[in-house]
Amino acid sequence: MSCIEQMKYKLYLERTSFKEAREYIEKNSEEVYYVDPGYKIFKDYYIIGVPPVAMGVRGGEMLFTYVKPCHGTFVMGIDSEEEIARLRENEEKKIKKSLKGGVRDKAEAKAAPMSFSEMYRN
Helix, strand or coil, X not given: CCCHHHCCCEEEEEEECHHHHHXXXXXXXXXXXXXXXXXXXXXXXXXXXXXCEEEEEECCEEEEEEEECCCEXXXXXXXXXXXXXXXXXXXXXXXXXXXXXXXXXCCCCCCCCCXXXXXXXX
16 A cells, blocks of 8 residues: 555544644543554554554544644544554553563663664664
């Protein structure tokens, strides 16, 4: 898929701030997950935002922020049971890893990237 705008979506907020988008998602979702900037959705797209970046689930719809350069931040909703299942699975793994209380290997022990440019180098 070449552009997320070619998918069937609903717009809930237009040209808003990251904070207002996060608050909208928190208030209008049945489940809320917080992901890091750079989280990948729909195989080709990265979530951009100021942490904590909220992603919401409402029924079979996933709510998330979408940043369009020169146009601002939007809150979009796309029906996708597959993507919701992947989000739940990824978040469950994160919770289980933190409950174990340790780092298993050296790859997991790497320091977090300091900037967006460092994050995309790898």
